[in-house]
Amino acid sequence: xxxxxSLPRATRITGLAAAISLAGAxxxxxxxxxxxxxxxxxxxISISDVEAKVQTRFNEADTDANGEISLDEFQAVEGxxxxxxxxxxxxxxxxxxxxxxxxxxxxxxxxxEAMKSNLFSLLDSDADGNxxxxxxxAADHRALRKQARKQTLFEHLDADGxxxxxxxxxxxxxxxxxAADADNNGEVTREELREARxxxxxxxxx
Ligand SMILES: [Ca+2]
Ligand SMILES: [Ca+2]
Ligand SMILES: [Ca+2]
Ligand SMILES: [Ca+2]
Numbered sequence: 120x121x122x123x124x125s126l127p128r129a130t131r132i133t134g135l136a137a138a139i140s141l142a143g144a145x146x147x148x149x150x151x152x153x154x155x156x157x158x159x160x161x162x163x164i165s166i167s168d169v170e171a172k173v174q175t176r177f178n179e180a181d182t183d184a185n186g187e188i189s190l191d192e193f194q195a196v197e198g199x200x201x202x203x204x205x206x207x208x209x210x211x212x213x214x215x216x217x218x219x220x221x222x223x224x225x226x227x228x229x230x231x232e233a234m235k236s237n238l239f240s241l242l243d244s245d246a247d248g249n250x251x252x253x254x255x256x257a258a259d260h261r262a263l264r265k266q267a268r269k270q271t272l273f274e275h276l277d278a279d280g281x282x283x284x285x286x287x288x289x290x291x292x293x294x295x296x297x298a299a300d301a302d303n304n305g306e307v308t309r310e311e312l313r314e315a316r317x318x319x320x321x322x323x324x325x
Contacts, residue, residue, distance in 0.1 A: 166300060170293045177289060188283060193273045194270075237274075241258075299316075
C-alpha cells in the first residue's frame with residue numbers, strides 16, 4: 120500500500136478544517152436562515168421568524184417527510200455558497216462562535232477522531248480494514264472528506280443514536296437567540312446579540 124502513508128497527513132489537514140466546516144454545516148441548517156436579509160434590516164431579529172425558517176429548512180431536508188432526517192437526507196443538504204457563508208460568518212461572527220462556542224476542546228478532539236475513522240471507512244470501500252492503493256487512487260477525496268464531515272456531525276447530533284435526526288436534535292439557533300433576548304420581547308437587537316456574545320466569550324475564557 121504505497122499511498123497509505125500519505126493518509127495521516129491528509130486526515131490531519133482535514134481534521135483541522137473539520138471544526139470550521141462543521142460550523143459551516145451547522146450554519147447551513149440553522150443560522151443561515153437569518154443571513155438572507157441585508158445587514159441594514161437584519162436587526163432586530165425576530166425569534167419566531169428564525170424558528171419558522173429553521174422549520175422550513177428541516178422540512179426541506181426531510182424529503183420523505185417522516186419527521187426525521189436520515190443520514191442520506193442529511194448528506195443531501197447543501198451548505199450555503201462560499202460567498203453566502205463568508206457574509207454569514209462576517210455578520211454573525213458565527214464561524215468563530217460555533218467553532219469556539221459550539222464544541223469544547225475535548226468534543227472537537229473526539230469529533231476529529233470520529234471524522235478520521237469515518238473517512239477511513241469511506242476510503243476502505245471493500246471494508247477489509249485496509250486502504251489499498253487502488254482504493255486510495257479511485258477515491259474522490261474531496262467528496263469523501265465532505266461526506267465524512269457530515270457523517271461525523273450527524274452522529275454527533277443524533278443524541279439518542281437511532282440513526283435519524285429529530286427536530287429537537289437539530290442545532291437550534293432560536294434557543295441561542297432566546298438566551299440573548301434580554302428583555303424577552305421576542306426580538307433580538309444588535310446590542311442584545313453583542314452582549315450575549317460577550318458574555319459567552321468571557322465565560323469560555325474564564
Ligand atoms: Ca426523513
Ligand atoms: Ca480495503
Ligand atoms: Ca435521533
Ligand atoms: Ca429583545
